[in-house]
Amino acid sequence: MPSRSETATGLLVTMQAFLIWGLSPIYWNHISHVPAFETLMHRVVWSLAFLLPILIFQKKMGPFFKALTNLRTMAVLTLTTCLVGGNWFLFIWSINHGHVMQTSLGYYINPLVTVFLGMIFLKEKLTARQKVAVLLAGLGVAWLTIDYGTLPWVSLALPFSFAFYGLIRKVVDVGPLVGLTVETLLMAIPATIYLGYLGATGEGAFLHSGRATDLLLIGTALMTALPLLLFNLGAKALSLSTIGFIQYLAPTCTFLLAVFYFKEPLDPSLVRTFVLIWSALALVTWDSIATYRAKDTAVPAA
Template sequence: MPPRSESITGLLVAIQAFLIWGLSPLYWTHLSHVPAFETLMHRVVWSLVFLFPILVFQKKTRAFVKAMTNLRTLAVLTLTTCLVGTNWFIFIWSINNGHVLQTSLGYYINPLVTVFLGMIFLKERLSPKQKMAVLLAGIGVTWLTFDYGMLPWVSLALAFTFAVYSLIRKVVDVGPLVGLTVETLLMTIPAAAYLGSLGAKGQGAFLHLGGPTDLLLMGTALVTALPLLLFNLGAKALALSTIGFIQYLAPTCTFLLAVFYFNEPLDPSLVRTFALIWSALTLVTWDSITSYRSHGETPSVEKQA
């Protein structure tokens, strides 16, 4: 058990990470005048510029080279690169197109999708509380689908892409920083080519829409990598049950932003769905903490992209 002072520091650092994730729509909305795909390309390139010096400083270059030269590891990380890239794009697009509530719902659903995928692909046995949680989530999504006349595809796409991403990352033995750097490098190759072609044609936002836009595009690296680094620092000093509980701070902040800042309508259909999802998450969190305290088992902890 870490010292009390270390635990308090770890808690504060972890909370900062989840606050950045939860409040990030405030940042992305200032880039709504830039096409979402172009913003994603900048996010990739500038993230690599930010991550690589940190990789060198933390002396993880050997692990990075090992991951890049191991064909199996590289193949798995190529697949996760596609998933996390898709997740990032959908998130940016949804914020810029007024679907902030759906992004919040997506990241609330994500832990439940992870439990479901673990049952399907890893043959994990679900406890009665977990089964009830998955059922409640399914009812909530079905209810919303019938009321809206269409699937809440933004929420489901965010939840499933990141849940599958997390599932696949379990089979590759690389740390978060090394894995994210490899994934970012793989995305940087086409991203740099795309941005280079825009620049050659005198198009694109960078260097054409003014200094504030340029700084915002460069700052996407901080929004991407800084919360992940803070999370890893905090996680070292905290019990995983604590991390598992405070992870819901991020979608809660996004939910509050959607309702009170972006003024998205919270109609009865969404209220019912969120109530069911929150009930399901309460069951999953209760089950995880009980299991951790009784048997020392590690509860599922998800990191937002």
């Protein structure tokens, strides 16, 4: 059982992780002049350079090499690499093309998509509150689709790709840091070739667009790995219900950025959709707290 000081520290670092994720659109917007795919390639290469020393420091090279030599593990991680790489690319592309509000909506929907996939693929039974929450989320997306005349695909692709990523990662026995490093390594091989080609032809942004751009591209490693490490550090001292509350900090920050920093229009259709999604999240959070308290107060059988 974590002590009060450990819980307070865990709360602080976990909030820092979600604040970094929520405010990250400002960072990505500052390198919007670099094509999204090229930015992704830099994110991958510099993240690997950042993660490998941490892996060595934490003495996890053994599990890392074990994962690399296990065919089943590598097959699963190759699939998750495609999912997380696609998620990263879509997020950067969305920020660069003025879809910050849709990214916020997508990450609000994410917990609901996770619940939905658990029901479909893991045969998990939903409580009455969870069923209503999923229904409200579906109604919100349908309403927005009808009003806009087009499916809000960014808001759906982001949570579904990440939820499937989490779902598939469950079937392979590797830790978060080791798994992320393997996934980053798999992406880094073609990324290095691509960036080398851009450098050789003089078409790349790195070393050709000013020192500020170079530093920002290198800094994508911190934007990728730092919040993940903070989250893993803090989550050990917190209950799932507490983490459930804190996770909404990220899309809330992104939502506020979309309105007040990026000046994206907040029309009535979006307002109605967000109200429905927020209502659904309130139900899911209520259900999680009720479940956690029920388990916490249950008296073990003698």
